Amino acid sequence: MKLFEYEAKEILGRYGLGIPAGRVTMDPAEAETIAAGFGGPVVIKAQVQVSGRGKAGGIVFADSPQAAGDAAAKLVGSRIKDIPVEIVLIEEKLDLVDQLYASVTVDRQERKFVVLLSTSGGVDIEEVASATPDKILRHWVEPTTGFDVAAARNMVKEFGLSEGDTEGFAKVAATLYTVAMDFDAELVELNPLAKTSTGAFVAADARIIIDENAIFRHPEFEQRDMVRTEDTPREAVARRQGLAYVELDGNIGIVGNGAGLVMATMDLVNLYGGRAANFLDIGGGAKVDVIKNGLLLVMSKPEVKGVLVNILGGITRCDIVADGIIQGLEASWEKKPVAVRMMGTNEEEGARLLSEAGIGVYPDMETATEQLLKISGEVKS
Amino acid sequence: MNSIIDAGSRVVVQGITGNEGRFHAQSMLRYGTNVVAGVTPGKGGQEVEGVPVYGTVPQAVAERGANTSIIFVPARFAPDAVHEALDAGIKTVVIITEMVPQKDSIEFIAKAERTGAVIVGPNCPGVINPVDRVKVGIMPGHIFQAGNVAIASRSGTLTYEIAWHITSSGLGQSICVGIGGDAIVWLDFVKLLEMFRNDAETKGVVLIGEVGGKAEEMAAQYIADTRYPKPVVAYIAGRAAPPEKRMGHAGAIVMGNVGTARSKVDAYLAAGVPVAERPSEISQLLKDRLPVRA
Numbered sequence: 284m285k286l287f288e289y290e291a292k293e294i295l296g297r298y299g300l301g302i303p304a305g306r307v308t309m310d311p312a313e314a315e316t317i318a319a320g321f322g323g324p325v326v327i328k329a330q331v332q333v334s335g336r337g338k339a340g341g342i343v344f345a346d347s348p349q350a351a352g353d354a355a356a357k358l359v360g361s362r363i364k365d366i367p368v369e370i371v372l373i374e375e376k377l378d379l380v381d382q383l384y385a386s387v388t389v390d391r392q393e394r395k396f397v398v399l400l401s402t403s404g405g406v407d408i409e410e411v412a413s414a415t416p417d418k419i420l421r422h423w424v425e426p427t428t429g430f431d432v433a434a435a436r437n438m439v440k441e442f443g444l445s446e447g448d449t450e451g452f453a454k455v456a457a458t459l460y461t462v463a464m465d466f467d468a469e470l471v472e473l474n475p476l477a478k479t480s481t482g483a484f485v486a487a488d489a490r491i492i493i494d495e496n497a498i499f500r501h502p503e504f505e506q507r508d509m510v511r512t513e514d515t516p517r518e519a520v521a522r523r524q525g526l527a528y529v530e531l532d533g534n535i536g537i538v539g540n541g542a543g544l545v546m547a548t549m550d551l552v553n554l555y556g557g558r559a560a561n562f563l564d565i566g567g568g569a570k571v572d573v574i575k576n577g578l579l580l581v582m583s584k585p586e587v588k589g590v591l592v593n594i595l596g597g598i599t600r601c602d603i604v605a606d607g608i609i610q611g612l613e614a615s616w617e618k619k620p621v622a623v624r625m626m627g628t629n630e631e632e633g634a635r636l637l638s639e640a641g642i643g644v645y646p647d648m649e650t651a652t653e654q655l656l657k658i659s660g661e662v663k664s
Numbered sequence: 665m666n667s668i669i670d671a672g673s674r675v676v677v678q679g680i681t682g683n684e685g686r687f688h689a690q691s692m693l694r695y696g697t698n699v700v701a702g703v704t705p706g707k708g709g710q711e712v713e714g715v716p717v718y719g720t721v722p723q724a725v726a727e728r729g730a731n732t733s734i735i736f737v738p739a740r741f742a743p744d745a746v747h748e749a750l751d752a753g754i755k756t757v758v759i760i761t762e763m764v765p766q767k768d769s770i771e772f773i774a775k776a777e778r779t780g781a782v783i784v785g786p787n788c789p790g791v792i793n794p795v796d797r798v799k800v801g802i803m804p805g806h807i808f809q810a811g812n813v814a815i816a817s818r819s820g821t822l823t824y825e826i827a828w829h830i831t832s833s834g835l836g837q838s839i840c841v842g843i844g845g846d847a848i849v850w851l852d853f854v855k856l857l858e859m860f861r862n863d864a865e866t867k868g869v870v871l872i873g874e875v876g877g878k879a880e881e882m883a884a885q886y887i888a889d890t891r892y893p894k895p896v897v898a899y900i901a902g903r904a905a906p907p908e909k910r911m912g913h914a915g916a917i918v919m920g921n922v923g924t925a926r927s928k929v930d931a932y933l934a935a936g937v938p939v940a941e942r943p944s945e946i947s948q949l950l951k952d953r954l955p956v957r958a
Contacts, residue, residue: 334920389766391847391877391915394773409920426774467767469847496914497765499740513908527912531904542845542912543819543874546901547943553904554941562905564912567820595821597804598687626828627804648825649944 284493284504284511285332289372291489294466298458301485305374311359315352317373318345324376327354329361329368332490332513339363344376366513377487382475384408385455387430387463389470390423396463398422398430398456402442404475405487430460451484452476467497517561517580526563526577533558535661536581536590536619538574540565540599548593551648557656560587568598574607575614582611582619589620589659593648596627605633609640622655624648667839667863668756668782668851669732671796676701676724676754678745679736680712684760688736688802689713695805696797700728703745721745721752732756734790734800742786743768750775758800759785762845763914769848776850784851787914788844789820794837795865801842803827811836812865813950816856817872818845818879818915822901826872826943833947835954838865845913847876853883857892868895868954870946871937875902876916876923884931895953899940900928 292302306317318325329341341363345351355371384404390397403411403418422438424430435453459471470492477487521528535557539545542564549559594604623644637644645651679685680702690713701724708719724730733749742761749757764786776783790801794808807828817823860866873880903925905911907918929939940946
């Protein structure tokens with residue numbers, strides 16, 4: 284779960300990290316008042332959880348309260364990289380002399396948290412890594428040892444900064460690790476981490492991504508977890524229903540059990556000349572309602588011309604899937620064609636139910652895909 | 665046999681009194697697995713499917729000689745269950761549970777590395793060894809048959825799909841390992857390739873991957889660097905997956921340029937590993953490369 288910049292900064296501020304004075308609003312008129320209150324140049328930042336926000340026009344500097352209000356009016360309700368802007372953060376413009384980088388993230392290959400520091404911030408860290416690898420330091424944290432200020436100091440020393448800067452940078456790094464642990468974050472990142480003219484380290488930008496599997500330890504995010512600005516309307520519905528649904532830009536709906544099998548089904552549709560409309564994994568041992576609701580959700584995308592259901596029953600029962608499909612089609616306004624591949628537990632009974640309902644059922648995914656593409660008019664045979 | 669599970673596996677089912685634990689304990693027993701004990705805290709003294717239940721793993725180890733554990737405990741309690749198994753000296757821990765927090769996985773994996781234990785998963789279908797008829801997992805046993813193909817996979821049902829094709833084509837499996845769909849898993853393709861290299865039963869290897877992370881790229885590198893002596897064929901799910909979206913599995917997400925299907929396919933091809941475009945092509949790719957059978 285990605286937090287907004289302002290939420291990340293609020294958390295980091297609580298841990299004593301320097302953050303710019305700022306306030307959020309959804310109201311451009313209030314943006315002007317906030318800017319007037321700061322009494323100097325400000326920056327207006329669209330609160331969207333997407334990288335490359337600055338280049339896409341989501342960060343605007345303003346010298347007067349009126350300019351701040353104008354900028355906010357333009358941003359609120361606009362879209363940055365196709366994500367709607369609902370909230371803007373108005374901050375005092377920082378008097379920065381240097382831009383650095385600090386993050387704590389999960390390294391999948393090493394199976395450890397890694398602290399990443401760079402004296403070159405404000406740019407894509409991957410680019411820094413390939414262009415000037417000597418400007419990046421990495422430290423993999425042993426879970427039993429942890430990462431404290433002393434460990435951070437040891438790490439930062441390698442940069443050969445002044446004593447004050449070494450201490451300041453080390454404190455920031457150690458704080459990020461503490462926040463990552465306390466909040467079950469898979470990413471805590473400051474890019475840039477600003478050094479101001481007074482020598483203070485301030486989080487100019489901040490990102491925190493919380494591990495979705497750890498939300499149960501952070502009840503304050505439970506409701507928050509349901510609201511994602513990056514969700515399409517149907518993805519938002521799916522999230523509330525607990526369905527693993529991702530929207531794609533095609534027109535052949537996909538329902539299956541197991542993430543790998545569903546992805547393979549999408550790929551097969553594309554390989555056969557169709558275009559997959561979505562990913563939907565009903566999971567293992569799905570009940571009738573899950574299948575029915577999933578099918579209705581997939582069919583509710585206007586572009587969808589037909590739905591391919593691919594079930595490999597182990598703990599999932601094919602007869603229950605068949606029942607869910609039939610109920611879903613009965614409850615649907617528009618009768619979109621459906622082709623079903625099912626194999627495994629109770630497949631004969633499932634196939635019988637579907638055949639009686641006039642729904643095509645096939646023993647392998649290739650045939651089901653070909654048939655569905657044919658009957659939905661996507662591929663001429 | 666240099667296997668993760670074999671005829672010597674004495675299995676304890678952690679969470680045996682829950683619905684899933686009970687169901688799969690029965691299924692494993694039917695397949696032929698030596699399920700020697702179950703563990704549910706506070707429920708010692710019961711029996712499930714004729715298997716004695718203990719309150720703790722150390723009891724199951726002391727009384728029944730358990731050396732392998734399979735975990736069906738809900739996510740918020742699963743990490744404690746793994747630590748308990750490792751502390752009790754269990755050498756192979758198969759974690760079926762999904763939605764385990766990454767931080768917890770990182771912690772128990774670090775412990776497993778200190779104790780020299782093998783962790784399979786989390787969020788995996790487990791392991792099946794059709795040669796010795798041992799199943800420590802949730803896969804339907806009847807789609808597998810004894811043979812010479814080792815399968816390693818990040819997926820569940822897609823593995824069954826491909827295993828079924830392999831079986832239908834007349835080939836069989838020496839072992840099939842579901843490594844799990846999480847971003848953080850201990851047992852990965854490279855470790856398995858190392859094990860399969862020395863396994864006399866295994867003549868060919870199938871790697872079933874998907875978008876996200878670098879597991880396939882690392883496997884390709886390993887195969888090229890070590891001039892891997894056995895034929896390896898691969899499948900990658902998620903060519904149609906958009907970036908920055910989690911495709912069901914916690915680990916199936918393309919981040920920036922990392923984890924795309926294209927990168928994985930290219931890495932395999934560069935290492936001489938053919939990549940099937942459809943799951944059903946795997947068995948033919950294998951037949952073209954396996955040594956002629958006697």
